[in-house]
Amino acid sequence: MKIVMIGAGNLATNLGKALLDSGNDILQVYSRTLRSASALAGLLGGSPVTDFGSISNDADVYIVSVRDNVIADIVPKLCRGREEKVFLHTAGSVPMSLFEGMALHFGVLYPMQTFSKSKLLNFNEIPCFVEGNDDFAFETVNSLAGSISSKVYLLNSEARKHLHLAAVFACNFVNHCYSISSDILAKHDIPFDVMLPLIDETARKVHVMSPKEAQTGPAIRYDQNVIRMQSDMLRNNPLIKQIYEYMSVSIHHTYKSEGE
Amino acid sequence: MKIVMIGAGNLATNLGKALLDSGNDILQVYSRTLRSASALAGLLGGSPVTDFGSISNDADVYIVSVRDNVIADIVPKLCRGREEKVFLHTAGSVPMSLFEGMALHFGVLYPMQTFSKSKLLNFNEIPCFVEGNDDFAFETVNSLAGSISSKVYLLNSEARKHLHLAAVFACNFVNHCYSISSDILAKHDIPFDVMLPLIDETARKVHVMSPKEAQTGPAIRYDQNVIRMQSDMLRNNPLIKQIYEYMSVSIHHTYKSEGE
Numbered sequence: 001m002k003i004v005m006i007g008a009g010n011l012a013t014n015l016g017k018a019l020l021d022s023g024n025d026i027l028q029v030y031s032r033t034l035r036s037a038s039a040l041a042g043l044l045g046g047s048p049v050t051d052f053g054s055i056s057n058d059a060d061v062y063i064v065s066v067r068d069n070v071i072a073d074i075v076p077k078l079c080r081g082r083e084e085k086v087f088l089h090t091a092g093s094v095p096m097s098l099f100e101g102m103a104l105h106f107g108v109l110y111p112m113q114t115f116s117k118s119k120l121l122n123f124n125e126i127p128c129f130v131e132g133n134d135d136f137a138f139e140t141v142n143s144l145a146g147s148i149s150s151k152v153y154l155l156n157s158e159a160r161k162h163l164h165l166a167a168v169f170a171c172n173f174v175n176h177c178y179s180i181s182s183d184i185l186a187k188h189d190i191p192f193d194v195m196l197p198l199i200d201e202t203a204r205k206v207h208v209m210s211p212k213e214a215q216t217g218p219a220i221r222y223d224q225n226v227i228r229m230q231s232d233m234l235r236n237n238p239l240i241k242q243i244y245e246y247m248s249v250s251i252h253h254t255y256k257s258e259g260e
Numbered sequence: 261m262k263i264v265m266i267g268a269g270n271l272a273t274n275l276g277k278a279l280l281d282s283g284n285d286i287l288q289v290y291s292r293t294l295r296s297a298s299a300l301a302g303l304l305g306g307s308p309v310t311d312f313g314s315i316s317n318d319a320d321v322y323i324v325s326v327r328d329n330v331i332a333d334i335v336p337k338l339c340r341g342r343e344e345k346v347f348l349h350t351a352g353s354v355p356m357s358l359f360e361g362m363a364l365h366f367g368v369l370y371p372m373q374t375f376s377k378s379k380l381l382n383f384n385e386i387p388c389f390v391e392g393n394d395d396f397a398f399e400t401v402n403s404l405a406g407s408i409s410s411k412v413y414l415l416n417s418e419a420r421k422h423l424h425l426a427a428v429f430a431c432n433f434v435n436h437c438y439s440i441s442s443d444i445l446a447k448h449d450i451p452f453d454v455m456l457p458l459i460d461e462t463a464r465k466v467h468v469m470s471p472k473e474a475q476t477g478p479a480i481r482y483d484q485n486v487i488r489m490q491s492d493m494l495r496n497n498p499l500i501k502q503i504y505e506y507m508s509v510s511i512h513h514t515y516k517s518e519g520e
Contacts, residue, residue: 010476068483093478093486112454114462114476116469121461127454153454162448165490170441170455171462172477173507174434179471179514181430188422194372194387194413195430196467201381202374202431203463207456209378211439216270216374217432218353223328226353230425239513243506247433250499254439 001144004056006030006078007065008040010115011090015065015148016044018123022147027056052077057085061140063109064089072098079103086140092164095157096131107132107141110160111149114171123148129155129163180240212254219251261404264316266290266338267325268300270375271350275325275408276304278383282407287316312337317345321400323369324349332358339363346400352424355417356391367392367401370420371409374431383408389415389423440500472514479511 001024005016008031020026026044030052031037037048049055055062055078062082066074068091079087079102087099087106099106110129113121128145130152132138138154145152155163178199182192205214218226227248234241261284265276268291280286286304290312291297297308309315315322315338322342326334328351339347339362347359347366359366370389373381388405390412392398398414405412415423438459442452465474478486487508494501 068486166441166444169437171458173437177429177433181426182471184426198431211442226328239510246503251436
């Protein structure tokens with residue numbers, strides 16, 4: 001298919017590369033800055049574009065991968081004059097209905113993964129959640145997603161919203177925990193690398209048991225001495241101290257009814 | 261070496277098995293309950309013990325792996341009458357000085373990992389942090405640790421305390437984030453398995469970039485619409501809502517000074 005990519009961030013970069021590699025043709029890459037548009041267009045073999053007037057009418061599909069808080073501004077400008085095309089966005093928490101009244105055929109392709117421009121991923125194992133407003137849009141998004149991933153699921157906007165919230169906990173907040181851990185180690189001149197076997201095993205464990213069965217540590221043992229001491233060690237960083245305390249209380253609450 | 265294990269929990273089980281497999285002799289396993297003592301003694305080929313009067317005087321090393329909040333009660337009973345032996349504990353947040361006045365030779369062997377009885381781990385890649393109060397204790401713990409792991413580090417009690425706090429964030433709180441994620445998915449009949457590729461990639465990423473470089477999601481993009489909506493989705497669970505909000509604010513604070 002002929003595709004125009006709107007956006008040149010982490011997700012657009014990884015998705016665009018996967019679409020190109022699976023035989024699609026990326027005509028153009030739009031970004032607000034020429035630098036970003038050119039960088040991704042260079043990778044994908046299309047032309048960089050920085051104004052909506054220059055966007056081609058020749059594509060089959062227009063894929064919007066921009067920050068959730070600018071997507072609503074972009075969609076009307078993008079759809080105008082090419083209402084019969086297929087428009088997709090890639091956001092977890094934005095409903096498909098965003099396109100309503102702007103286009104005839106539209107849908108969502110949400111690849112649930114953490115993307116960085118500097119680390120291009122193999123899409124085959126990335127779960128992609130799709131929906132379309134009619135048969136034509138659905139067939140298009142389903143076929144596009146199927147060309148890059150072996151894990152394509154139909155999911156409506158309401159359920160996707162909850163999936164995205166679950167992903168924020170399982171990825172974004174997890175990574176922030178890594179980051180807090182790394183800051184604590186750095187202050188005591190311990191290299192972050194010593195933490196990697198623990199990080200890996202924590203992730204591996206939930207492949208073979210539920211997160212509840214996998215839980216360990218002072219909070220589930222309700223080791224009050226340790227919890228009090230560790231909380232006190234964070235006294236100079238009130239925000240991290242709050243996170244520590246709420247996490248510990250939440251772990252304790254989750255398990256106390258189940259015994260230990 | 262001849263070893264008596266005090267404790268039969270997750271850590272004692274994994275450590276005892278590794279010590280046995282590397283050629284050490286586990287004479288006895290002590291636990292408060294015969295059931296726990298017998299289960300681990302069966303695995304390790306020693307005898308189960310449930311009272312301190314029956315603990316053998318024939319071991320070279322006594323390893324205490326019990327909850328942090330009972331360790332102080334156990335140590336005086338354990339050391340009495342065998343002060344010339346080597347005593348070790350395995351806790352991250354308990355100082356080595358706990359043994360002072362109770363024994364002559366003592367130290368710490370802290371294997372930094374998340375252990376479950378049902379998932380026995382290969383110790384070779386597990387970082388073990390050791391210290392000893394004198395040459396004899398240090399040589400003993402260093403050699404024991406070296407027999408089971410290729411990653412043995414000398415670390416004093418004060419630094420180990422910070423290491424343990426860092427591990428609580430990188431493992432225990434991470435797993436609780438998985439657990440919250442799993443609860444959100446379960447409520448919407450989405451299997452937790454769809455989250456595994458994201459969980460794996462989140463862990464893999466910090467092998468090749470720092471957690472700060474790896475951060476993605478609504479909070480770092482400061483997508484206020486999404487943050488507000490997701491926080492509101494958690495309104496029926498005030499504790500999880502607080503965790504969501506503190507995490508989001510903390511991520512935003514961490515990165516706002518660096519642009520983004």
